[in-house]
Amino acid sequence: MVEILAALRDHERGCYADTAAPTAGMEFIRALYDARRVLEDLVSRTGCTPFEHRADRPWAALGSSAASPARTPRF
Template identity: 60%
Template sequence: MTADEPLDFGEDPFERTFGQLRGPIHWPSLTEDETRNRLRELDEWVNDLVRRFALEPRVIPSCWAQHPALVEILSALRDHERADYADTASPTAAMDFLRALHDAQLFLADQVSKTQCSVAGHRDDLVASWTTTKPIG
């Protein structure tokens, strides 16, 4: 090592911590291909979450990926978990995640109750007809 070379202390702690975190996904902005790729990433995490916490289909039905609201809620929860378990997270952050999981379950169950999706089958979201008309102006 020469005097001109920077000291190397191994992995950069900033990169180790923040390199693993991305900003939240704005799902409506994604292309179809981007959405498909991001859903594949999210699917593995959702399956693991359902197993870890024995979540019922009334909270997360198997057709969750077909419901934009469920996708956005679950994506936000995954981001919350990633931040709560980052190397720089507070020792109490795990409890923050559990609180967020509790809140997310309420949001998810409310959304699922609108479609009545269950283990018996999928039902499409009911979209207000006025949202499919031409914009004002």
């Protein structure tokens, strides 16, 4: 999701630069529409809603001891 948002930001900067074509604004609107559809699809896969957060699944790489707080990776 971060990559999509970063690409959209860069696209917006290019479309609204002083040297951009007169039609670049509409090109950005189309890109925004496409990015929104992709983001909605990705967010819907999480199963979360604005009112409820689904708990994260344990990491498969950690095996059955993933529930142990001492071994849970923190970022």
